[in-house]
Amino acid sequence: MTDVDEPERSTSAVSIAHVVARARDRFDAGVTRPLAWRREQLDALERLLVERGRDLEQALHADLRKHPTESQLTEIGTVLAELRHTRKNLERWTAPRKVPGEAQLLPIRSRLVLEPLGVVLVIAPWNYPVNLLLMPLVGAIAAGNAVVLKPSELTPTVSAAIADLLPRYLDAEAFAVVEGAVPETTALLEQRFDHILYTGNGAVARVVARAAAEHLTPTTLELGGKSPVWFDDDEHLEQVARRLAWGKWLNCGQTCVAPDYVMTTPGRVDALTRALQAAVDAMFGEDPRTSPDYGRIVSERHHARLVDALDGAAIAFGGQHDANQKYLAPTVVHARLDDDTAVMTEEIFGPILPIVAVPDADAAIRHILGRDKPLALYVFSADPATRQAFVERTSSGAVGLDVPMLQAGMHSVPFGGVGQSGAGAYHGEFSLRTFSHLKPVVHKPHRPDTLRAAMPPYGRVKRFL
Ligand code: NAD
DSSP, rough: OTTTTOOOOOOOHHHHHHHHHHHHHHHTTTTSSHHHHHHHHHHHHHHHHHTTTHHHHHHHHHHHOOHHHHHHHIIIIHHHHHHHHHHHHHHHHHHHEEEEOOOOOSOOEEEEEEESEEEEEEEOOOOTTTHHHHHHHHHHTTTTTTTEEEETTTSHHHHHHHHHHHHHHHTTTEEOOOOOSHHHHHHHSOOSSSSEEEEEHHHHHHHHHHHHHTTTTTTTEOOOOHHEEEEEGGHHHHHHHHHHHHHHHGGGGOOTSOOOOOOOOOGGHHHHHHHHHHHHHHOSSSSSGGOOOOOOOSSSHHHHHHHHTTTTTTEEOOEEGGGGGGGGGOOOEEEEOOOOOOHHHHHOEEEEEEEEEEEEEHHHHHHHHHHOOSSSEEEOOOOOOHHHHHHHOOOOEEEEEEEHHHHHHHHSBBBBGGGGGOOOBBBBHHHHHTTTEEEEEOOOOOOSGGGGGGGGGGOOOOOOO
């Protein structure tokens, strides 16, 4: 999804090749490997985020009208927490691990070594432009790699800020930022990388995967899709509505793990709608347009796409929009599962929440099974058996029980999709695994020389397998 009318700064194909070659030189020279150096670079990134956090907040406000607190909660602070957790555990996570050898091979000493991959390419989208660029960077640094970062052209202020700041704090050759849009990303993808982490939509993911295949480069694909919600918890209606409203309308609905649509039984639709309206009023006031806490749609094209999606929809509340401000109110629509409309067939990625009546939880589960595997599934139910049924019978990147979104900001659990919602995962120690090769080192001492027993002439070999 790329807007041609957005301002952009670009780098020529020649200089892109040069940037990648420089990063590779740094890696090949062994500069990025020592743990002390990795720690220094993490310290430098921490300083950048602390000292220049205000600049990043302003850039996020300029591009997406994010409230500074929200930027700290979901972007800058999340990266800082990841960084500190990673730095604290770096020695432990990267320490070679002894593994016991098979009895028939004794004496044998085996260990597993985490080896950096080389030069990693990170291609990030616009919706959390700091988080989705720098979270992978933390893991890639910790694993001892050089990194080329490609921020999204749709958030040009953030992109420019990071391109400006990063080389002032980090090793500018090992960690490079390439700004630009499709031509620059295409030129980057012609280069050989040792790993590519792409976050964005499935169509571009195919372009990335095809380009990666040329060099047999492994990829982590962090994609999206429709993340469904099941609701049947009458007891906690108000809390559920508050949590859902927070998860849905954070960043104006432009979150890959945002609740996409809610399934509930017919008798609960109106009560949930009213509770959501009350939650929206409490968070953003009666006119969210004037609220400093409510964001904006990233581009005119995405704004037009979302307004078009409301055409003919049964709007329960919201729907007000203003193209000049790229504003679209928090909106709930009532829909049917088999509707052939954009809100029910495509990922919404905006502030529209359809509520759909289904007969029961079993029907909701069967519906989920019939569609692409979601990035996230949320279940709001007071009944443990219902919660367990969703966990056991469906497949998704993650499941949130009674809460949306949290899994995406945590460093203790892997973040990633499954099937159409992505392949591979990162965050915390899982990033170390993603950006490293787990290399077995096997040592067979010369004495006693038990290996002779496995050598020809085989007439002498005992059957020991
Ligand atoms: P986007 O348009 O910013 O694209 C992402 C990146 O791909 C950008 O850096 C862009 O320059 C590059 N790109 C775009 N077109 C390209 C092309 N033809 N060739 C090469 N590179 C190209 O972001 P988007 O795709 O609109 O992001 C929204 C999608 O991302 C949604 O589907 C959302 O669910 C998903 N998403 C997933 C996660 C996750 O972590 N799983 C997080 C955020 C967003």
